[in-house]
Amino acid sequence: MNARPLMRLRLTTAATEAIGPTPHGMLSIFPITGGSFEGERLRGIVLGGADWVTAGADGTFELDLRVTLETDDSALIHMTFTGVRDDANHYFRTLPRFETAAPKYAFLNRLLAVGIGEGHRDGPVHTIEEIL
């Protein structure tokens, strides 16, 4: 598979809201309070959002994130991803998607991407690549 860097996304999070055991597993909501993103073609800040995280019985987490990005030239980008986090196997991978109305960033509407996540004390960092 060929890919090229799209951005590095840093997220800051607030205290987890533990919904508890639901029919699909243990649901926790990680509010996203801010952050930043930077790549060759776009950079800016994270306005906020959240990640809905469901822990399965086997200890893996299913991720379902929604955030709004604001570029340094004031375009808004709706970003979502689903993903998997399996700490026992050091596997933290996501499938980001983007929607924007800004013509300059319309290329985001037309691509699929993958992310490699890393947990940091102040929040996760995602290295996102465009699938070519």
Next chain:
Amino acid sequence: MNTRLLMILRVTVATPRSIGAVPHGTRRTVPITGGDFEGPRLRGSVLPEGSADWLLLRADGVLELDLRATLRTDDGGLIAMRSFGLRHGPPEVIEALARGEAVDPAAYYFRTTPRFETSHPACAFLNHLITVATGDRRAEGPIYTIHELL
């Protein structure tokens, strides 16, 4: 991005059903009539019952694909597969595809992101895999080369 081959999936399709103009674009559904898959760790066939691709042609000319298929491994395990994808390219290439012509898959963008669910112990590793696929649209149905994201 490090990846390794998971499988090559060939599906055969029937005539699309045109749902028409819907709020988000133009909707077609494509029944899947069968197929097969093969990779280093698993192989088997595609079950036609309940397998189809839901296509949405957006206003910006991008085709969204939302495929759901049931796979059966050669040792009898059932796997529920779903994959979201995008397809787009130069108008003349997309028109040639629509006519059923053979087109070099490098001439257009056709990528999908399959996810899998199974209770079959031999395939349990699929449940937590993020995968990406390149598609090759043939007249008889698409061929997906699916790579596991390592």
